[in-house]
Amino acid sequence: TTAGNVIKCKAAVAWAPKQPLSIEDIEVAPPKAHEVRVKMVATGICRSDDHVLSGSISSVKFPVILGHEGAGIVESVGPGVRNIKPGDKVITLFQPQCGECRNCLDPKSNMCLKSDIGKHTGMMLDNSSRFTCKGRLIQHFVHTSTFTEYTVLDEMAVAKIQDDAPLDKVCLISCGFSTGYGSALNTAKVKQGSTCAVFGLGGVGLSVVIGCKVAGAAKIIGVDTNSDKFAKAKEVGATECINPKHYKEPIHKVLERLTEGGLDYSFECIGNTSVMASALLSTNYSCGTSVIVGVAPSAAELNLNPMEILTGRTLKGAIFGGWKGRDCVPKLVADFMAKKFELDGLISHRLPLQKINEGFDLLHKGESLRTVLYF
Numbered sequence: 001t002t003a004g005n006v007i008k009c010k011a012a013v014a015w016a017p018k019q020p021l022s023i024e025d026i027e028v029a030p031p032k033a034h035e036v037r038v039k040m041v042a043t044g045i046c047r048s049d050d051h052v053l054s055g056s057i058s059s060v061k062f063p064v065i066l067g068h069e070g071a072g073i074v075e076s077v078g079p080g081v082r083n084i085k086p087g088d089k090v091i092t093l094f095q096p097q098c099g100e101c102r103n104c105l106d107p108k109s110n111m112c113l114k115s116d117i118g119k120h121t122g123m124m125l126d127n128s129s130r131f132t133c134k135g136r137l138i139q140h141f142v143h144t145s146t147f148t149e150y151t152v153l154d155e156m157a158v159a160k161i162q163d164d165a166p167l168d169k170v171c172l173i174s175c176g177f178s179t180g181y182g183s184a185l186n187t188a189k190v191k192q193g194s195t196c197a198v199f200g201l202g203g204v205g206l207s208v209v210i211g212c213k214v215a216g217a218a219k220i221i222g223v224d225t226n227s228d229k230f231a232k233a234k235e236v237g238a239t240e241c242i243n244p245k246h247y248k249e250p251i252h253k254v255l256e257r258l259t260e261g262g263l264d265y266s267f268e269c270i271g272n273t274s275v276m277a278s279a280l281l282s283t284n285y286s287c288g289t290s291v292i293v294g295v296a297p298s299a300a301e302l303n304l305n306p307m308e309i310l311t312g313r314t315l316k317g318a319i320f321g322g323w324k325g326r327d328c329v330p331k332l333v334a335d336f337m338a339k340k341f342e343l344d345g346l347i348s349h350r351l352p353l354q355k356i357n358e359g360f361d362l363l364h365k366g367e368s369l370r371t372v373l374y375f
């Protein structure tokens with residue numbers, strides 16, 4: 001039995017920014033109080049991992065084990081862990097739910113104050129690491145670190161899910177899918193019969209389309225500068241797609257015409273502040289809602305004429321689609337199992353952990369929606 005012992009295993013270590021990851025033999029210490037050690041089964045590669053590797057989230061310290069879109073099986077638990085046991089299937093939560101802080105206690109918020117996003121301490125809650133490699137301490141990443149055969153998670157960053165869930169698919173519920181889907185259902189609260197536009201038809205944008213469809217939207221207009229994205233978008237629920245490059249007039253004017261006075265809801269799923277401004281303008285001036293989903297560069301600023309809001313529009317945003325992880329992720333998995341939505345359309349590639357750098361190359365070339373790594 002491995003419980004209580006150090007585990008030696010393979011992991012993709014990021015030694016420094018702007019360098020390929022390297023597959024190393026690492027040591028993973030046993031879980032301490034209120035911690036869980038997990039054998040990873042599947043993890044997606046997300047753009048946020050790439051942002052760290054490219055050096056654009058400069059507060060993350062190296063060497064680090066990245067990855068935050070994971071699913072696995074519990075190997076052992078530390079003292080005090082009550083509701084999770086060895087053998088359980090789990091999903092990692094980069095947006096944790098401690099259940100006790102001011103934001104966890106507010107039903108309107110999912111921004112647990114113990115989250116490591118933005119702070120980037122790179123440590124477990126007790127301020128130490130469970131990873132070493134070649135005698136060096138390796139940092140954790142936003143309480144998850146999934147690019148490793150074994151990881152250790154604080155209990156607050158673990159959602160227990162049902163035993164029959166296919167981990168190689170539901171790992172997407174750990175980040176990309178839930179972010180888009182929740183932006184439609186929780187943040188915008190899309191109503192039946194409404195008109196929606198989704199700017200940016202990558203994995204996140206497609207998940208917004210799925211959310212709008214589940215909410216019963218009448219029109220779901222996909223907007224992308226790359227028309228190659230349209231077929232997939234229509235497959236998952238877009239009713240029509242438009243390419244801003246094909247019009248002389250600004251895209252918000254086109255959308256205003258297509259919807260007789262502006263959209264009920266718009267979503268920016270790119271991270272481009274000028275698209276955010278035009279997504280807002282595309283909504284009805286008196287009752288439209290626009291949601292920021294894409295992550296803009298950290299120094300970016302949004303330029304708005306206040307009159308665009310004063311007339312009655314709403315501008316919103318949320319991390320992880322507004323879901324409280326431990327409460328909601330098991331329900332999302334149950335909804336997936338009940339065929340309320342599909343995830344296959346979002347997975348474009350599957351690779352073994354050893355080929356992780358190929359996965360990042362696919363992301364850079366814009367060829368992948370999601371690459372899922374297996375172990």
Ligand code: APR
Binds near residue numbers: 047269270295369
């Ligand atoms: N107008 C319309 N579409 C655009 C524009 C633009 N100006 N610029 C880029 N796009 C399209 C791209 O062609 C691509 O299809 O936006 C899409 C973005 O998709 P991906 O790069 O695959 O990104 P994705 O993984 O979906 O994430 C989108 O959400 O979580 C965040 O960090 C993530 O900011 C990123 C965003």
Ligand code: ZN
Binds near residue numbers: 049175
């Ligand atoms: Zn992510």
Ligand code: ZN
Binds near residue numbers: 114
């Ligand atoms: Zn909390």
